[in-house]
Amino acid sequence: MEFDFKKIEEKWQKAWNKEKAARAVTDPSRPKYYVLEMFPYPSGRIHMGHVRNYTIGDVIARYKTMQGFNVLHPMGFDAFGQPAENAAIKNNSDPEDWTLQCIDWMKKEMFRMGYSYDWEREVSTCLSDYYKWNQWIFLKMLEKGLAYRKASSVNWCPSCLTTLANEEVVQGGCWRCHTPVVDKELEQWYLKITDYSERLLEDLDILKNWPVRVLAMQKNWIGKSTGVEIYFKLEDGRTLPVFTTRQDTIFGATYVVLAPEHPVVKELIRNKPQEKEVSSFIEKVAHESRQVREAADVKKEGCFTGSYCLNPVTKEKIPVWVADYVLMGYGTGAIMAVPTHDQRDFLFAKEHGLPMRVVIQPKGVTLSADAMESAFEEEGVLVNSNAFNGVGNEEAKEKIAQWMEESRIGKKTIHWRLRDWLISRQRYWGTPIPVIYCDTCGVVGVSEKDLPVRLPEKVKITGEGGSPLNHVKNFVETKCPKCGKKARRETDTMATFIDSSWYFLRFCSPDEDQAPFKKEDVKYWMPVDQYIGGIEHAVLHLLYSRFFTKFLKDIGMLDFKEPFDRLLTQGMVLKDGEVMSKSKGNIVDPDGLLKEYGADTLRLFILFAAPPEAELDWSDTGMDGAWRFLSRVWRLVETCQEKKVTALASESAGLKNVRRKMHETVKKITCDMDGGFKFNTAISAVMELVNELYKLSSEEQGHPIALEAVQATVCLLAPFTPHVCEEMWQRLGSKESVFKSHWPTFSEKELQEDAAIYVIQVNGKVRSKIIVKLDADDEEVKRLVLSDVKTQEWIKGAVVKKILIVPKKLVSIVV
RNA sequence: GCCGAAGUGGCGGAAUGGCAUACGCGGCGGUCUCAAAAACCGUUAGGUUCACGCCUGUGUGGGUUCGACUCCCACCUUCGGCACCA
Numbered sequence A: 001m002e003f004d005f006k007k008i009e010e011k012w013q014k015a016w017n018k019e020k021a022a023r024a025v026t027d028p029s030r031p032k033y034y035v036l037e038m039f040p041y042p043s044g045r046i047h048m049g050h051v052r053n054y055t056i057g058d059v060i061a062r063y064k065t066m067q068g069f070n071v072l073h074p075m076g077f078d079a080f081g082q083p084a085e086n087a088a089i090k091n092n093s094d095p096e097d098w099t100l101q102c103i104d105w106m107k108k109e110m111f112r113m114g115y116s117y118d119w120e121r122e123v124s125t126c127l128s129d130y131y132k133w134n135q136w137i138f139l140k141m142l143e144k145g146l147a148y149r150k151a152s153s154v155n156w157c158p159s160c161l162t163t164l165a166n167e168e169v170v171q172g173g174c175w176r177c178h179t180p181v182v183d184k185e186l187e188q189w190y191l192k193i194t195d196y197s198e199r200l201l202e203d204l205d206i207l208k209n210w211p212v213r214v215l216a217m218q219k220n221w222i223g224k225s226t227g228v229e230i231y232f233k234l235e236d237g238r239t240l241p242v243f244t245t246r247q248d249t250i251f252g253a254t255y256v257v258l259a260p261e262h263p264v265v266k267e268l269i270r271n272k273p274q275e276k277e278v279s280s281f282i283e284k285v286a287h288e289s290r291q292v293r294e295a296a297d298v299k300k301e302g303c304f305t306g307s308y309c310l311n312p313v314t315k316e317k318i319p320v321w322v323a324d325y326v327l328m329g330y331g332t333g334a335i336m337a338v339p340t341h342d343q344r345d346f347l348f349a350k351e352h353g354l355p356m357r358v359v360i361q362p363k364g365v366t367l368s369a370d371a372m373e374s375a376f377e378e379e380g381v382l383v384n385s386n387a388f389n390g391v392g393n394e395e396a397k398e399k400i401a402q403w404m405e406e407s408r409i410g411k412k413t414i415h416w417r418l419r420d421w422l423i424s425r426q427r428y429w430g431t432p433i434p435v436i437y438c439d440t441c442g443v444v445g446v447s448e449k450d451l452p453v454r455l456p457e458k459v460k461i462t463g464e465g466g467s468p469l470n471h472v473k474n475f476v477e478t479k480c481p482k483c484g485k486k487a488r489r490e491t492d493t494m495a496t497f498i499d500s501s502w503y504f505l506r507f508c509s510p511d512e513d514q515a516p517f518k519k520e521d522v523k524y525w526m527p528v529d530q531y532i533g534g535i536e537h538a539v540l541h542l543l544y545s546r547f548f549t550k551f552l553k554d555i556g557m558l559d560f561k562e563p564f565d566r567l568l569t570q571g572m573v574l575k576d577g578e579v580m581s582k583s584k585g586n587i588v589d590p591d592g593l594l595k596e597y598g599a600d601t602l603r604l605f606i607l608f609a610a611p612p613e614a615e616l617d618w619s620d621t622g623m624d625g626a627w628r629f630l631s632r633v634w635r636l637v638e639t640c641q642e643k644k645v646t647a648l649a650s651e652s653a654g655l656k657n658v659r660r661k662m663h664e665t666v667k668k669i670t671c672d673m674d675g676g677f678k679f680n681t682a683i684s685a686v687m688e689l690v691n692e693l694y695k696l697s698s699e700e701q702g703h704p705i706a707l708e709a710v711q712a713t714v715c716l717l718a719p720f721t722p723h724v725c726e727e728m729w730q731r732l733g734s735k736e737s738v739f740k741s742h743w744p745t746f747s748e749k750e751l752q753e754d755a756a757i758y759v760i761q762v763n764g765k766v767r768s769k770i771i772v773k774l775d776a777d778d779e780e781v782k783r784l785v786l787s788d789v790k791t792q793e794w795i796k797g798a799v800v801k802k803i804l805i806v807p808k809k810l811v812s813i814v815v
Numbered sequence B: 001g002c003c004g005a006a007g008u009g010g011c012g013g014a015a016u017g018g019c020a021u022a023c024g025c026g027g028c029g030g031u032c033u034c035a036a037a038a039a040c041c042g043u044u045a046g047g048u049u050c051a052c053g054c055c056u057g058u059g060u061g062g063g064u065u066c067g068a069c070u071c072c073c074a075c076c077u078u079c080g081g082c083a084c085c086a
Helices: A005-018 A048-066 A082-091 A095-112 A128-143 A193-206 A212-222 A247-252 A264-269 A275-287 A290-294 A343-352 A393-406 A496-501 A519-525 A540-554 A590-597 A599-608 A620-643 A653-674 A679-695 A704-717 A722-731 A778-786 A789-795
Strands: A032-037 A070-072 A147-157 A162-164 A182-191 A224-234 A239-244 A255-258 A302-310 A317-323 A334-337 A410-416 A435-438 A442-445 A477-479 A486-489 A528-534 A564-570 A573-575 A755-762 A765-773 A802-806 A810-814
Touching: A005 A095, A005 A599, A005 A722, A032 A048, A032 A519, A048 A070, A048 A528, A048 A564, A048 A573, A048 A590, A048 A599, A082 A095, A095 A590, A128 A147, A128 A442, A128 A496, A128 A540, A162 A182, A193 A212, A193 A224, A193 A540, A212 A540, A212 A564, A224 A247, A224 A393, A239 A247, A239 A334, A247 A393, A255 A302, A255 A343, A264 A275, A264 A302, A275 A302, A275 A317, A302 A343, A334 A343, A393 A410, A496 A540, A540 A564, A590 A599, A590 A620, A599 A620, A599 A679, A599 A722, A620 A679, A620 A704, A620 A722, A653 A679, A653 A704, A679 A704, A704 A722, A755 A778, A755 A789, A765 A778, A765 A789, A778 A789, A778 A802, A778 A810
Parallel strands: A032 A070, A032 A528, A255 A317, A528 A564, A755 A810
Antiparallel strands: A147 A162, A147 A182, A224 A239, A224 A302, A224 A410, A255 A334, A302 A317, A435 A442, A435 A486, A477 A486, A755 A765, A802 A810
């Protein structure tokens, strides 16, 4: 008999909704658990990635609820952003209408998946009661000097017609549309995330329960280099600072290279024979696209400026070159070149016949500059380095840095890869930046009492570029909050990553209207105990959220350093080994599967097929397997109902076995859940228990022990497949929800077996097995092993050197 | 190049240093049926043997150990991130 999943799922979805089963209330007398999935952009439809993400979260929420925690499991929508604008252009509609419609659709699909969200806490970032607080936080940053305006070369997406943050440029392209990004000179708003570089890096150490690869990616992105800024004297007496992490090689610096954009280049070449050549080289580089310029495999080009400078330690006159492999955007835009100990310098020096000198010798070999085929970049001992000869190069780094500071030829410096966060977007559908430009007072923040600066409605979006708000006269024209004179509003909107940088705090008190959140609510619920989302946010959203949290702590709003205690990055859902995409036409639609199999089967399969953080290759037959399993459990429950527990037959071996297996299963699953949410093995353990129950005779299946095991099965499975378990729980005679029952417990005593199977190894190979009563001592075990016929054959005619006994497991004989 | 992760049956994947391949999918055989589907039962790493068995097997090569998928060393491959970062 199969179960009617459609009826059952509808029934319980309605019931849970009616009784607000997932309502969370701040209650400091109870232990809390905050589980959060990265909220979605409301595209209107949920895809397999969403299903996986939210199913993982829902299992955790339901599991923790059954364990007695006060669980906060909210959901909302990251509702600002470009797709709504694009849809509006395409359909000639309004981004707001479109977005709200999509949210509605998505909620319905989430509802049908049986997700236990506290919908009373729903948050949509496009609503003014939310984005008001984006503006409030921005103003706080403005006040602290962390929000500032700067004219600079920025990343520009020619397709989206807006600027992008560094984090939004992926392999030279726009993170949304992959169009190659170009440089543009613009004055824009930035957030000074670089003020937090050190803390963002250091506090990664606190995050013990984050995946190592996310930690590694953040560390890479922040990119700390510790070194020295060394002062080289130019011929005209001016100082040229150069940044290096290899100050130990300074005695081997035989020339200096400037980035083509370096401001001193023009002055160096003035009236020199090289002027023309260098100018045309600079011109050429300026016209190269970023992709070409930054590709690592292209040949390094450059030319001599005709000018020299002084190596501050050797006092040698060394040539100054210009080359495209030196970037203006890092360090000082100038490097000291040590061709013997840096591969790039080596190739460049060989190409242009520049001098080379070995200053680090490896152990055992003697390097000579002429014979080298590549730079020597490993550890060694200093040579040709005056007072530092004979010092190990790692030690020399510190000593030379010290000496340079003392003799004022350099200064210990740290450089970061992380750049300030560009947040201005030339788009409509986002939070207005709450700033006013006054001819008299300059840049003035909107007063707090005037928040929110509302996004004007019914704005025409043409998609032709420029901030749409620029054309909204009654928005732009305003009065200066300081002097009252006529002034203009900022018309750019904020990057949408601002919206998601603090939404987890808003969930703690979504209705608060005096502040972004209530301190006492946040104190109780935060930090998020378990955060779940895709690896694509390893840097972007997770770095920004960490930054916001640290800032809010600094202004006294929070008392913790990191927002997310544990992070689980779920793997992607693939089809035939490939990413699902519209262009490939290989999308598996959850909607169809919901209709065919129901939510429980879909949830079960997606959790069972692979560990949550691994990639999951979609399989239709796997869905059949999940369905088959649920039907098997269903039939067990039906049998229990029919039998009504009559026969109190004596405990058969099968029943004893079932009881032990039940305790084992409870232990195994509890361990799997607590030890990192290993859902796939947890589910396989329930399958094993069910298999044991199926081995019982039909008489045995009516025994209380069997019934107890069936009840445990339903409980253990409930977080995974909530609807059918709730129904089965009711059919087994309970009036309360299965989620109000306690998570099953196990007893170590029940796990005990009467006898243990000993594996017998001879010289490391398994040769036999014997069953030994538990109370047997080592001598007894030894005697039994040696009297085992099979074992005797393997040790016949040999001298037994050693017998090792691992209690209850194994005997190892060495002959 | 640097950083990180991972290599186990036909497939997805299990294994605190102790029976490698749990659980599931697929395959094969059977029960039921007029038949099929569903369901249920059995079987399923490779080689070898009539058979009991035996041998070989966790990317490759070494090492530690009574015993290694697991620990150590070297290497290969795949995937992901960063990438002319000085």
